[in-house]
Amino acid sequence: MARFYRPQKHTPKAAVELAEQRVVGLDHQGRGVVRTPKGVRFVAGALPDEVIRMRLQGKYDAQLLAVTTPAPTRQTPACPYYERCGGCDMQHYALEAQREHKQRVVHELLQKFAQLAPQQWLAPLTADAWRYRRRLRLACHWDSKRQRFTLGLREAQSKRIVAVDDCLVASTTLTELLAPLRTLLPQLDLVRELGHVELLQTEQRIVVLRLGQWPSADDVQQLLNFAQQQQLQVWLHCGTQAPQPLLAEGETAVVPHYQSADVSLAFQPGDFLQAHGALNPMMVAQALEWLALTPGEQVLELYAGSGNFTLPMARQGAQVTAIEGVASMVERLQQNAQAQNVSVRGYHADLEQPWQDYAWAQTGYSKVLLDPARAGAAHAITEVVKLQPQRVVYVSCAPDTLARDAAVLAAHGYVLKQAQVIDMFPQTHHIECLTWFEREA
Ligand SMILES: C[S@@+](CC[C@H](N)C(=O)[O-])C[C@H]1O[C@@H](n2cnc3c(N)ncnc32)[C@H](O)[C@@H]1O
Numbered sequence: 001m002a003r004f005y006r007p008q009k010h011t012p013k014a015a016v017e018l019a020e021q022r023v024v025g026l027d028h029q030g031r032g033v034v035r036t037p038k039g040v041r042f043v044a045g046a047l048p049d050e051v052i053r054m055r056l057q058g059k060y061d062a063q064l065l066a067v068t069t070p071a072p073t074r075q076t077p078a079c080p081y082y083e084r085c086g087g088c089d090m091q092h093y094a095l096e097a098q099r100e101h102k103q104r105v106v107h108e109l110l111q112k113f114a115q116l117a118p119q120q121w122l123a124p125l126t127a128d129a130w131r132y133r134r135r136l137r138l139a140c141h142w143d144s145k146r147q148r149f150t151l152g153l154r155e156a157q158s159k160r161i162v163a164v165d166d167c168l169v170a171s172t173t174l175t176e177l178l179a180p181l182r183t184l185l186p187q188l189d190l191v192r193e194l195g196h197v198e199l200l201q202t203e204q205r206i207v208v209l210r211l212g213q214w215p216s217a218d219d220v221q222q223l224l225n226f227a228q229q230q231q232l233q234v235w236l237h238c239g240t241q242a243p244q245p246l247l248a249e250g251e252t253a254v255v256p257h258y259q260s261a262d263v264s265l266a267f268q269p270g271d272f273l274q275a276h277g278a279l280n281p282m283m284v285a286q287a288l289e290w291l292a293l294t295p296g297e298q299v300l301e302l303y304a305g306s307g308n309f310t311l312p313m314a315r316q317g318a319q320v321t322a323i324e325g326v327a328s329m330v331e332r333l334q335q336n337a338q339a340q341n342v343s344v345r346g347y348h349a350d351l352e353q354p355w356q357d358y359a360w361a362q363t364g365y366s367k368v369l370l371d372p373a374r375a376g377a378a379h380a381i382t383e384v385v386k387l388q389p390q391r392v393v394y395v396s397c398a399p400d401t402l403a404r405d406a407a408v409l410a411a412h413g414y415v416l417k418q419a420q421v422i423d424m425f426p427q428t429h430h431i432e433c434l435t436w437f438e439r440e441a
Pocket residue numbers: 272273274303304305306307308309323324325326329349350351352371372373397
């Protein structure tokens with residue numbers, strides 16, 4: 001008789017709940033750390049020195065069930081969507097404690113992975129802790145059966161959408177668009193294929209719609225009416241084409257601009273934009289102070305975007321060679337240089353590939369500024385040390401990759417002079433940090 005393989009029925013193990021546990025720390029993702037007989041567990045929502053009840057989840061995590069003894073630093077989250085929305089995961093932690101925690105995380109990671117401590121910590125650079133975001137990406141869903149439209153933010157670790165009426169970390173000029181958009185969009189044919197909506201508040205207010213194809217003439221007219229009523233620009237990002245502004249007949253496009261240190265720079269929706277509008281110029285000014293540029297000095301800038309640091313450096317008279325991985329942003333950077341009447345050499349290159357064929361990769365730069373994405377500069381940093389610049393200013397949005405890359409600098413004779421946490425993402429666990437390395441060997 002033929003025998004068939006039948007998988008055994010899998011009965012899920014009962015989730016293990018642990019009796020009261022003390023939280024001994026907070027990790028770099030803002031999760032409480034608990035040492036259990038089964039090993040270390042990370043518990044989202046728990047704070048240091050708290051006593052909690054928790055349920056084990058997978059190999060390394062645990063779910064917070066109750067806080068039996070709260071920490072003095074615990075506070076009631078201000079946002080009504082806090083429990084569901086995946087955005088601001090540190091609202092339950094007092095603001096001062098968040099900032100101290102962020103500095104401690106950078107300090108510990110630098111110590112652990114690079115055996116480095118800064119000679120001096122500058123006090124965290126801070127500005128508004130609420131209503132600070134100038135960019136808000138909204139998820140949306142059209143339920144054709146129920147003819148229902150949902151616009152909001154993604155739930156934590158889920159594809160579900162939390163329909164929000166407000167977002168307390170976003171600029172009010174953006175959140176006041178939520179209700180009018182919720183009325184307008186379901187009236188348009190394009191709602192069926194709307195991917196997401198992005199709201200930007202720089203020197204202009206902009207709504208970007210992500211679509212598969214260009215909308216119908218009717219939809220275009222309604223969007224133009226909306227743009228006029230709300231005094232904003234509508235941009236369409238269709239398929240693989242670059243985003244384009246929607247213009248009425250005879251209307252000329254107003255190029256969007258954002259403020260860097262002492263200069264207003266052109267950009268395009270889709271370009272990288274630092275999240276905190278007020279802190280960005282302050283961060284650029286601090287980097288300039290550390291760089292202490294002299295006219296004619298050769299500076300290499302890596303991960304340059306549309307010129308946020310490049311233009312302020314060039315305006316101080318430095319000869320800046322700026323490298324960026326997105327070609328259209330290099331174009332924008334060069335246009336910004338032209339508009340400011342300064343000369344900048346801008347190149348499009350993938351900095352994580354070997355540099356041997358790049359003409360700009362030569363010695364002669366006295367200073368390097370780099371501002372990579374969260375992945376850090378694993379390869380680029382090994383190339384930077386070959387160029388032997390005297391000073392390296394590293395702007396980081398991920399302290400773990402900063403610490404990894406700092407170890408390479410330390411191994412090549414660089415000391416860490418100063419460091420400063422930039423409170424770019426208050427109420428969240430994300431950490432931005434500025435560091436100044438000097439070659440002493
Ligand atoms: C954190 S953003 C900083 C941009 C700019 N410095 C600013 O302040 O607006 C990082 C930039 O690195 C670029 N980038 C990411 N990976 C890259 C790579 N492998 N090679 C070159 N550029 C890269 C991104 O396109 C982005 O513009």
